[in-house]
Structure formats: structure tokens, C-alpha cells
Amino acid sequence: MIILVLEDIELDLLNYVNYDFATKFNVLPIRRYNNGVIIICSEIIDKVINDLKIMFNDNIVPYIHTKETVAENICHYYEIFKSRQNLSEDNLEDVYDDTLRLAIDMKVSDIHIEPNKSGANIRFRRNGELELFKCVSPRVYKFISTKIKVMSNLDITEKRISQDGKITYKYNDFKYNLRVATLLTSKGEKISIRIHNNKNEYEDISDLGFGEEQIKIIERYLSKKNGMIILSGPTGSGKSTTLYKFIESINSERISIYTIEDPVEYEIEGINQSSINEKAGLTFNEISRNILRHDPDVLMIGEIRDEETAKVAVSSSVVGHKVFSTIHAKDSLSVITRLIDLGVNEFLAIDALDLVISQRLVKKLCNCKKKKSIDEMIVFNKKYEKAKYYSPHGCEKCKFTGYSGRILLSEILIIDDIIKEMLLKKKPMAYIREYINTKYFEYSFSQNVETLINSGEVYIKDLEILR
Structure with missing residues (x-):
């Protein structure tokens, strides 16, 4: 069994890639480098590489290893990551802010937070099309969904009835109006966010x-x-x-x-x-x-x-x-x-x-x-x-x-x-x-x-x- 040295791997990168995604496509992010995020994988699949680019908002540099080596490293490091995942409130706040800020930087029109068995998928609508941005754990989903409902003055105890609200979010000295809507689905409460800004993008x-x-x-x-x-x-x-x-x-x-x-x-x-x-x-x-x-x-x-x-x-x-x-x-x-x-x-x-x-x-x-x-x-x-x-x-x-x-x-x-x-x-x-x-x-x-x-x-x- 070949296990890569721990010091070579930036464990925080695993926040961006859900374990199910990693095992399904046999990919593991290793570290950030000048030309992007280095990953190991058993084969290069264009769609998977594109999904990872969106998740990290960066270029992806793949290195090929055997299927067994990649799978063993995924199990090994996600186990370590899971044991260290008792995130503090500050870490969870970072996930909330990083998601909104990156969406704004990428000129995203809508954010979709969709619960599933392993947590939730966060998808961005950019250029009119939805793209997978990040998979998050149940703990992160629970925090971020509650945080959004609190910030938009929604009833956090009410999940059966759809609610609408608004958040005024300040970033880079500009105010962004976020329209929030909730919807109960068979897998849990989905949250959609429409991003509006007060920037004068068009002179006339x-x-x-x-x-x-x-x-x-x-x-x-x-x-x-x-x-x-x-x-x-x-x-x-x-x-x-x-x-x-x-x-x-x-x-x-x-x-x-x-x-x-x-x-x-x-x-x-x-x-x-x-x-x-x-x-x-x-x-x-x-x-x-x-x-x-x-x-x-x-x-x-x-x-x-x-x-x-x-x-x-x-x-x-x-x-x-x-x-x-x-x-x-x-x-x-x-x-x-x-x-x-x-x-x-x-x-x-x-x-x-x-x-x-x-x-x-x-x-x-x-x-x-x-x-x-x-x-x-x-x-x-x-x-x-x-x-x-x-x-x-x-x-x-x-x-x-x-x-x-x-x-x-x-x-x-x-x-x-x-x-x-x-x-x-x-x-x-x-x-x-x-x-x-x-x-x-x-x-x-x-x-x-x-x-x-x-x-x-x-x-x-x-x-x-x-x-």
C-alpha cells in the first residue's frame, strides 16, 4: 500500500470535495501550487476536472496513479480529515462567507443549497447554467442553512412552509441584496439565494x-x-x-x-x-x-x-x-x-x-x-x-x-x-x-x-x- 506523506497534503482542501464525489470518481486533492490545485486520480475525465475547477475556482493539475493507490489514499486521508472535523464556529462562519464572496466574485446570479443523504450540494448559476460548486457535510449544511435563515429574518424552527426573506450583505465596500427562498423537499429544506447588487455596471x-x-x-x-x-x-x-x-x-x-x-x-x-x-x-x-x-x-x-x-x-x-x-x-x-x-x-x-x-x-x-x-x-x-x-x-x-x-x-x-x-x-x-x-x-x-x-x-x- 502506498500512502502519501501527510505533510504533502493540505487537509483543508477536502472541505471542497465531498467524500462520495472523491470515491465515485477516484480523485483526491493534494495541495495548492502556483498553477492551480494538484490532484491525484486514476484517470482524467473532462467533466470531473471541470467540476473540480468550479469547486476550487482554480485550475486543476492532475497526476495519474493506480486506481488502488488513489482509493487507499482517499480512505486514509478522509479518515484523518473526519477525525479533525470538529469545526469551531469560526470555521463554519468562513464557509458561509467564502461561499457568498466567491459567488459574488464569479458573478453568480443564484445559489442553490440542496440537501442530500451525505449533507448538501451547493450549486451556482453562472452564465445561465447551474454548476456544482461544493459538497458539504451535514454539520456544515445545518449551520449554513440556519445562518441564512437567521440573517434573512426567517423562522428557523419552520421547515414545512416555504418562506421568503432578504439579506443585505456587504463585501468590498458594496452592498448586495440577497433574496432568500426556502422549500421543503423529500431530502430536507432547500435554500435558494438570488444575488442582486447596487453596483452601477452600466453607464447608460x-x-x-x-x-x-x-x-x-x-x-x-x-x-x-x-x-x-x-x-x-x-x-x-x-x-x-x-x-x-x-x-x-x-x-x-x-x-x-x-x-x-x-x-x-x-x-x-x-x-x-x-x-x-x-x-x-x-x-x-x-x-x-x-x-x-x-x-x-x-x-x-x-x-x-x-x-x-x-x-x-x-x-x-x-x-x-x-x-x-x-x-x-x-x-x-x-x-x-x-x-x-x-x-x-x-x-x-x-x-x-x-x-x-x-x-x-x-x-x-x-x-x-x-x-x-x-x-x-x-x-x-x-x-x-x-x-x-x-x-x-x-x-x-x-x-x-x-x-x-x-x-x-x-x-x-x-x-x-x-x-x-x-x-x-x-x-x-x-x-x-x-x-x-x-x-x-x-x-x-x-x-x-x-x-x-x-x-x-x-x-x-x-x-x-x-x-
Whole structure:
């Protein structure tokens, strides 16, 4: 039996790799070195190496040993590690802080803490995809889940009922708003954290990723004193970021801006922001009724999600206020039918709406990208012939993922008088879409997709699955 010398192994590295993971894939982290974390393994499996890179947020340097040698060392050192694992409260605090700080550094949008038989998996959503970050013991899971619930003012004794809360976390002189949600599963209480920050990452609207012609349209409608602008798209598509930048761009001493949010995600100086708090009696209805007594010029509703929010948004626009909001809808034209489905009068919904912006976020290729031949495919109703397109490759800079951040894919629809008339006359949707594709094609998803593919910034297959 070959056992490596204890002094050669940094036992704290075993905090990052769950014993079950180590034994399943026969890998053992040894020490940190200049070029990354050294591991021993019996074979190199790309997916396992990538998982370890995410766990350590570092490069992985593998050394091959026999299967028996690696397995024996795993048993030996995890036994020593377990005997020394009577962690102090300070060590556990480090796990909590290290997880949040690393997530922020990696520009993670969501953290998932998911219990299992051996403790819990902590996964990060980065660039729109979930990645395994760390496996933790039952002791660490219990501490970190309790800590999160305490910090977000949740009832730590209540696990059967889902709860929502908020943590204000300070890191590197910036405040981050963490939205916490719990859910009881068959394996225990899962905790999800959505990370928002108050950093001004975008100087102006042009930094958001819209095309030049799209920006001209947006600025024209932002300058109007009334009407309604709605952003649509799935969760995590950047709607809130765009919405806040729109509000910031019109913010001035000459107008009175109010928001109703659940909760406030970004704090903006000079804007009256209110959070819904059902427990304290601050319902949407109560806040909206009070705001209308305060002479508002602009009203921003965080999300239209039911009949109540839909009717307040539409009626506020009809009586002369400027209204901004978000909604979940398949595409721009579907926003109107969504409002009607929520119980808004058809005529009022059509009359109130000025501009709809639908958006998605797609992964942006790292500069290490390479061209490869891809078969013919249909993307956003357009046929792309078999050809060579830029594809993800992977390097140290992008942690071998092939991607570097995300880029905006958007569509803008002006609800002009002709569209309103066709909707009121109940013209077929296919007929209305034909008119839109003829008049507003340059602002459409299809045109935006073609531009992104030709620029080489995105992988064509990533766009294919968005629809």
C-alpha cells in the first residue's frame, strides 16, 4: 500500500470535495501550487476536472496513479480529515462567507443549497447554467442553512412552509441584496439565494447591449410623459437590470418617480421605492392606492403577475401616468394577450401599451472560440445553411467553459395605431405578425440573432434552444 506523506497534503482542501464525489470518481486533492490545485486520480475525465475547477475556482493539475493507490489514499486521508472535523464556529462562519464572496466574485446570479443523504450540494448559476460548486457535510449544511435563515429574518424552527426573506450583505465596500427562498423537499429544506447588487455596471442604456436603431426607439419612448413600457422575458433574462436603467435614465428633479417592488432589488437615489410586505399590511393594493395620492409622474411596478397588478398598471397609464413594468410572456405580441388573460379590459390593455421589449440573455463566447462545421438548422424561424460557425473551446481564462459572461438578445415592438386597430378588430395573429415582420423586422429577434451569429459572439446552437 502506498500512502502519501501527510505533510504533502493540505487537509483543508477536502472541505471542497465531498467524500462520495472523491470515491465515485477516484480523485483526491493534494495541495495548492502556483498553477492551480494538484490532484491525484486514476484517470482524467473532462467533466470531473471541470467540476473540480468550479469547486476550487482554480485550475486543476492532475497526476495519474493506480486506481488502488488513489482509493487507499482517499480512505486514509478522509479518515484523518473526519477525525479533525470538529469545526469551531469560526470555521463554519468562513464557509458561509467564502461561499457568498466567491459567488459574488464569479458573478453568480443564484445559489442553490440542496440537501442530500451525505449533507448538501451547493450549486451556482453562472452564465445561465447551474454548476456544482461544493459538497458539504451535514454539520456544515445545518449551520449554513440556519445562518441564512437567521440573517434573512426567517423562522428557523419552520421547515414545512416555504418562506421568503432578504439579506443585505456587504463585501468590498458594496452592498448586495440577497433574496432568500426556502422549500421543503423529500431530502430536507432547500435554500435558494438570488444575488442582486447596487453596483452601477452600466453607464447608460447603450451599455445594455441593444442595437443602435433599438436605442433610438427606446429613447424616443422614454422621453414621452405618459404611456406604458413593458419588458418581457423568462426569469433571469435581465429584465430588472434593464428596467432600473430606464428609470435611472429619466430620473431628475423635475419628475416624481415611485416604485412598487417585491422586494426592492436596487436602491436608486431620488426615487421613492416601496417594498411589498404582506405581514406588515403593506400589500400591493395598499401601496398603489397611497402612491396615487402623492402626485406621481412615473410608476414602476416590479412585475405584473396577477389581475390586481395588471389593472393598476393599465389604469395608471390610461389616466396619464408613465408606467414601467415586467411580465412573463413568450414574445412581444403575446404581452397584450397576457394582460387580457389576467383580467384587463381588452380595449384598455390595447390603448395603454406603447412599447414592448422582449429579451433573453445568451452565453457569450470566450476569445478562445474556434470555428467548426455545423449542420443546417432553423433559429428563430430563419434557416441557417451548413457552414463553419464559432463554437466554445475552453481555456484557463474562462475556466475551460468556452464562455465569458452573457450578451443581450432582444426584440422591440412599437404598438402603433395599425396594430391597435387590428387587435381591436380581432384580426388573425398570423396576419398581425406578418405586418410586424414587414415593418419592424430590424428590431426583431430574428434580425438580432443574425447580427450576433455573424459577429461570432455567440454559439448558434445556444440560440437554437432559446425558442
